Amino acid sequence: MIYRFKGRPFEKLISGRTNKQFGMFDRNGEYLTNDTEIAERIVAVGRYDYVKKEDPFEVKEEVEEEEVLEEVKEVTNKRTCKKCGEEFENQGLLLQHYKTEHPKK
Ligand SMILES: [Zn+2]
Secondary structure (H helix, E strand, C coil): EEEEEEECCEEEEEEECCCCHHHHHHHHHHHHEHHHHHHHHHHHHHCEEEEEEHHHHHHHHHHHHHHHHHHHHHHHCECCCCCCCEEECCHHHHHHHHHHCCCCC
């Protein structure tokens, strides 16, 4: 989840507890964070308007993971003999094929 806070441009966000700056609004007066702990502290201040939305990066990661899984599946499903181009369902069958069809001299 991404929190987008609205403040003044370049306004500093200072922790009331430690008195240390932990963030700053950008030139558009926006501050984005996906750190829920930080976001809730800013919300607690009650001075800033904010909107919550789905984190596009989280969604993107999921998609990428799926793509990788599919790639792995493809690789594990079919094995191609580098010498004659014949396809095999798995590595074991390919190795067997190598032994019988292309024995090492
Ligand atoms: Zn072969």
